Amino acid sequence: MTIRALSVLALSASIAAQSFAYTDFSSVTSLNLLGNAAQSGTALRLTANTSNQTGWAWHRTAMPVIAGFDTTFAFRITPPTVGTKAEGMALVIHDDPNGIATQGGTVWGMGYGTGSNSAVGIRNSIAIELDTYLDAFLGDTSANELTIHTRGSQGNHENEQYSIARATPAVILSNSQLHTLRVRYVPGTIEVFVDNAATPAISRAYNLISGGLYASGSAAPAPTLTSGTAFLGFCATTGAGTLTELVEILSWSWTSTPLVDACYAGAPGADVLRVNGLSGGPLRTVTLPTYQPFSIDVLSPTPLGNGAPWILLGSLFPNPGHPATVTPFGSMCMEVAPFGIGTLILADAFSSPNPYLPAGPTPWSIQLPIGAIPFVLDITLQGVIATNASPLTFGVTNAIDVEFRNSPAPAITAVAPLSTQPGQTVQISGTGFQNGATLAVNGIAVPTLTRTPTTITFSYPAGVPCGSSLQVQNIDGQTATSALNPNPVVTSTALSSGTSAGGQLFLISGQGFAQGTTVTIGGAAAAVQSASATSVLVRTPPGTPGVATVIVTTPGGCVVNTIYTYT
Numbered sequence: 001m002t003i004r005a006l007s008v009l010a011l012s013a014s015i016a017a018q019s020f021a022y023t024d025f026s027s028v029t030s031l032n033l034l035g036n037a038a039q040s041g042t043a044l045r046l047t048a049n050t051s052n053q054t055g056w057a058w059h060r061t062a063m064p065v066i067a068g069f070d071t072t073f074a075f076r077i078t079p080p081t082v083g084t085k086a087e088g089m090a091l092v093i094h095d096d097p098n099g100i101a102t103q104g105g106t107v108w109g110m111g112y113g114t115g116s117n118s119a120v121g122i123r124n125s126i127a128i129e130l131d132t133y134l135d136a137f138l139g140d141t142s143a144n145e146l147t148i149h150t151r152g153s154q155g156n157h158e159n160e161q162y163s164i165a166r167a168t169p170a171v172i173l174s175n176s177q178l179h180t181l182r183v184r185y186v187p188g189t190i191e192v193f194v195d196n197a198a199t200p201a202i203s204r205a206y207n208l209i210s211g212g213l214y215a216s217g218s219a220a221p222a223p224t225l226t227s228g229t230a231f232l233g234f235c236a237t238t239g240a241g242t243l244t245e246l247v248e249i250l251s252w253s254w255t256s257t258p259l260v261d262a263c264y265a266g267a268p269g270a271d272v273l274r275v276n277g278l279s280g281g282p283l284r285t286v287t288l289p290t291y292q293p294f295s296i297d298v299l300s301p302t303p304l305g306n307g308a309p310w311i312l313l314g315s316l317f318p319n320p321g322h323p324a325t326v327t328p329f330g331s332m333c334m335e336v337a338p339f340g341i342g343t344l345i346l347a348d349a350f351s352s353p354n355p356y357l358p359a360g361p362t363p364w365s366i367q368l369p370i371g372a373i374p375f376v377l378d379i380t381l382q383g384v385i386a387t388n389a390s391p392l393t394f395g396v397t398n399a400i401d402v403e404f405r406n407s408p409a410p411a412i413t414a415v416a417p418l419s420t421q422p423g424q425t426v427q428i429s430g431t432g433f434q435n436g437a438t439l440a441v442n443g444i445a446v447p448t449l450t451r452t453p454t455t456i457t458f459s460y461p462a463g464v465p466c467g468s469s470l471q472v473q474n475i476d477g478q479t480a481t482s483a484l485n486p487n488p489v490v491t492s493t494a495l496s497s498g499t500s501a502g503g504q505l506f507l508i509s510g511q512g513f514a515q516g517t518t519v520t521i522g523g524a525a526a527a528v529q530s531a532s533a534t535s536v537l538v539r540t541p542p543g544t545p546g547v548a549t550v551i552v553t554t555p556g557g558c559v560v561n562t563i564y565t566y567t
Helices: 003-016
Strands: 019-022 031-035 038-040 043-047 054-059 069-078 088-094 125-131 145-150 163-167 178-186 188-194 202-207 211-213 229-237 246-256 273-275 285-289 294-298 310-315 325-327 330-332 343-348 364-368 377-389 392-396 400-405 411-416 425-431 438-441 444-446 455-459 468-473 479-484 489-494 505-511 518-521 527-531 535-539 546-553 559-566
Touching: 043 054, 043 229, 054 246, 069 088, 125 178, 145 188, 145 202, 163 188, 163 202, 229 246, 273 377, 273 400, 294 310, 294 377, 330 392, 411 468, 411 479, 425 468, 425 479, 489 559, 505 546, 505 559, 518 535
Parallel strands: 285 400
Antiparallel strands: 019 246, 031 054, 038 043, 043 246, 054 229, 069 178, 069 246, 088 125, 088 229, 125 145, 145 163, 178 188, 188 202, 202 211, 273 294, 294 364, 310 343, 310 377, 325 330, 377 392, 377 400, 411 425, 425 455, 438 444, 438 468, 468 479, 489 505, 505 535, 518 546, 527 535, 546 559
């Protein structure tokens, strides 16, 4: 059998391990049933047609979810012969600390929320809810409502303010008939299909890593799924008295999109390869900005200790999508037997100095400088490393997909002060200031004192003209501009008349002022009580009855006039 065929078989086995199917529930050994959930013939019964029922059923094995999944289940909800159907059921995807012992709220909590028992709610969860009873106090809009709820890492809640999307299907789903729901998640979009329809009843932008928006438009957080996996299952409730219904699941299938190929794990059993100190999380991906410095670290395998030799390889055709190679040292995430197009030896600690990157025995850190990667690039990194000294054995390291992406343009939100005396410190506040960002005033370079992603400080230069322009330029060429030493503007005045004896408060409002602004009225200096970018408050000097000219001068020497009336 060829190496490529072995690789394909290994990938197929990996995909198969991410799926399961219950054609019926004649066996429930792979489920954990809680509360009133029970096997009923070949069905999974969550609630009987009895009051105050709450049932949970969890698949015992956590499954990958953040890379995508597709699941379909058949169900039947039978209303009571006498009474009112209530409350509903939900498919829940969660990583609650209680795992397969997780329980949530009763009655209107439908097993996943807070409910009548004031439960915490299932944490780190997303619930696809089928609500069969209209609880107006929860914001329900119908008694046949499909809705998707989450509160990120917090306990989930049944109130519709925590819905990212909802719909009322044309068919009543609690009519004693067999129905199906299909839930499909492709990172960035979640869809819900009813009864094998070609068009989803719900299609909503949402990401299990970054979150999305609630239906109200406010931010909806993502659950914290550290390993990229979650527990899966169903819950349902009935209410008090005659608020009941029989909820049964008849079949259920699930397929996960694999998080990554098994080749990403590596042979040493630990993540010895890091980029900027990261191994990429469950998706084995590290995203870095172009033009910025970064490090590649190769740590020592535990069995061997310091001093392990290694080779670092890079592929310009990152996985998934490119067949891995099975080697005597383990499965690699790139073609190396023979080398594929785009596979490079980036560093080599076994032999003479490498033409690309410096290398030495572990632990070793390769520091890449500013501008090393000036363009968008995807690359997979993986190495071969000595894992044991006696006998000498080798293994492949973990693999990391590195994505280099252009950063957003810088933005300036404030400059303080806008004008001041030469040599004084000015702070620029904003976002997206890169390492290597430069500063210029009217096109003339100005040294920076400090720089972080959100602030830059510099010494105010001498001779800055009024109405100047300040520019921050990132190393990738993107810029942000703002005014510096602007010409002040008076928009209004208050308390603009007073006795000729002086000593009266006078407020000047406008733009372009700064601490250190001076004011004269009729040629005499006014006592400045306070000054900000938008206002100057003074006490008037004595003057002659009548209209007097007011001259406002900013610390940078820029002037604007207004008037004051002495009585």
